[in-house]
Ligand SMILES: Nc1ncnc2c1ncn2[C@@H]1O[C@H](COP(=O)(O)OP(=O)(O)OP(=O)(O)O)[C@@H](O)[C@H]1O
């Protein structure tokens with residue numbers, strides 16, 4: 001990422017992973033009194049201003065015998081001295097990447113917060129993500145324009161993938177004289193934000209770049225949880241309930257629900273735990289197999305015999321390697337930002353479940369597939385996400401006004417912090433299957449752990465080798481699908497099953513992801 005980290009130690013030995021400040025390259029900047037001192041709403045608050053020495057511990061659960069002084073982040077909030085005068089601020093806001101409930105609330109609260117708390121009058125929206133900086137006119141924003149946008153899903157400013165051109169973006173920032181840039185987005189967006197910050201620094205500009213982490217997959221590291229996640233989990237309950245109703249109303253009924261989660265299965269995990277009607281939850285972090293002892297088909301058969309119906313929740317990124325191998329050959333497609341496009345695990349499971357049941361148990365399945373993928377992220381944020389978004393927006397504006405830059409905001413152990421951007425994008429967060437939260441799920445669903453994955457695959461391979469290669473039966477229970485990948489809709493349709501192949505990669509994560517964070521969030525404790 002090319003940025004130098006600002007790590008320092010306090011007198012007591014505590015380590016501070018600090019965020020950049022405008023004075024790092026503009027040491028003589030003047031300071032001003034924070035107008036909040038005279039704001040009737042805030043003036044009465046005792047200890048309203050955050051001390052520069054206030055920090056938040058990254059880890060709060062420690063071993064009494066081995067605990068050191070640990071890593072800390074700068075506490076977010078208003079400072080009594082600020083580095084911008086209200087009339088000099090020209091702020092802009094941009095939203096990038098996929099949608100997430102609450103984006104509009106963050107936009108609204110940045111605008112209203114800057115306006116009412118700091119008296120800023122020049123606030124602009126960038127139209128359609130990063131590329132809007134150099135290809136579109138800006139949108140003038142004020143509290144009236146944004147007054148009711150938090151009641152709508154989506155992004156008022158529009159979003160996009162791809163199109164990040166650091167030079168062109170910073171040229172636009174310079175030309176338009178923006179000095180505060182608020183960037184709402186996920187891991188890709190934050191990598192872009194970091195590049196913008198570094199370029200502004202290189203050009204010696206007085207520009208504060210502030211990130212606000214947005215990811216429905218909850219895959220950004222360090223922060224407790226991303227906004228919109230709770231809303232999405234709540235919305236997913238409607239689909240799971242429908243799947244349950246459909247499944248229990250017929251013989252041999254299966255309700256299959258596909259939820260978002262490219263590489264991290266948090267939505268599926270939490271939606272499953274919240275529902276309690278789910279019998280099987282498949283996530284990208286846990287590779288599974290179909291046939292053989294401990295396999296998916298055996299479990300589904302057992303569950304149907306026992307209960308007559310079942311509900312399966314699958315995260316969209318689950319089983320990708322299995323599907324790819326079962327398809328023999330397929331094209332690797334990426335979206336405009338370079339993210340891998342996923343194969344449809346929902347359709348694949350439907351086809352394989354139905355076929356195996358007919359073939360092995362001579363029983364037809366009554367399978368209903370529900371795909372609410374976009375429905376759970378297109379809704380407006382719920383009440384608690386709205387409050388969360390408000391705090392994020394306020395933390396961001398207080399940080400920028402105080403001259404901090406190249407930071408993102410978010411709660412760490414429930415206290416809002418300023419976190420250096422490289423820290424949150426260095427690695428993605430994944431469900432820790434060795435953690436108690438996954439254990440809770442396993443105990444709720446009683447599903448198999450698929451722990452024999454390696455043994456099953458090795459054994460099947462050996463059997464195939466003995467047979468001389470061209471195995472007439474499935475090695476892992478997958479049926480080869482000839483994929484028609486429509487490059488525009490990205491849908492995968494299956495033709496008639498023809499052949500069988502094996503899979504052999506225990507690794508459930510994307511190959512290019514070398515560092516994986518499986519931190520325990522407070523909610524998982
Ligand atoms: N490494 C990078 N450097 C600079 N810009 C990037 C980088 N990766 C992605 N971007 C830009 O960030 C924007 C958003 O990226 P992306 O589409 O990956 O979504 P995201 O922010 O990760 O959000 P999500 O994946 O949660 O929807 C795009 O405009 C993309 O060009």
Ligand SMILES: O=P(O)(O)OC[C@H]1O[C@](O)(CO)[C@@H](O)[C@@H]1O
Pocket residue numbers: 097098099186215216217260261262316335
């Ligand atoms: O179809 P789009 O808009 O690219 O978004 C799909 C992807 O976005 C994400 O929600 C991440 O934002 C993934 O879970 C999902 O695969």
Ligand SMILES: [Mg+2]
Pocket residue numbers: 097186187188
């Ligand atoms: Mg992303």
